[in-house]
Amino acid sequence: MIIAVDLENKFTTFGVYSSEKSKNLKLISRFSLKTDTSKSTDELALLLKLMLVDREISLKNIKSIIISCVVPDMVPVYTEISKKLIGKAPIFVSAGVKTGLNVKCENPKEVGSDRVARAVSATHKYEKNLLIISASSITTIDFVNERREFIGGLIIPGIDLWQKSLFKETSKLPKVEIINTDKVLGNSTIRAMQSGLYYGYKNSIMGILEDIFKEYKLDKSEIKIILTGMYADFLLEDNASKFIYEENLALDGLKIIYEKNLK
Incomplete structure (x- = not known):
């Protein structure tokens, strides 16, 4: 068994993979914890251990831990957690780790390991030109061509950060729930904010996709759009x-x- 850890700014997602019933590693359990830089190594190690015990997963069967981390302060924390739980340091996706991806950016080392992991997965499953959307607190859209070349992408605030800025940067606007709305125009302040968040976020993504199609002269019928994220x-x-x-x-x-x- 191995544990894959996708450590992002808001949540850390864990996937336990096992090869007990087949030659290939298969996902047998998935769970998330809030990313909390204030928690100690011991606290996080205990939480992770309890989550595994609750799923009847024994630490003695965990062979390795591999991590994508976009929160630098958590690198030493999870290094110690790995040593505590399985007796050895984890593998971090970074320079020197084989991915099979050709990152064609100005500085490949600057591309987040989360974006690399998603691109590797998408190119493994699909052979066409790909646009990969990660709709999380930090939303990314990346373009990977059919030769597994990571061409580049863009990064924008997620819909929850839009919500947060409306509430924090104004004097009178309340904090509202993020929901799908069926009407573009809201007939109250709260409904107007909810509509603005939903349609503003959705249409910004769709507009950006159209700009990418146009700039790179992509045939929509020849490209797959992969979507993930909370x-x-x-x-x-x-x-x-x-x-x-x-x-x-x-x-x-x-x-x-x-x-x-x-290999």
């Missing part, structure tokens, strides 16, 4: 036929990277 539902509502939803895209990418480096 806010994917806001984009799937009216566009389910355009997107391929992959809940475990980053975790599967980490599993694939682990297997590549075994």
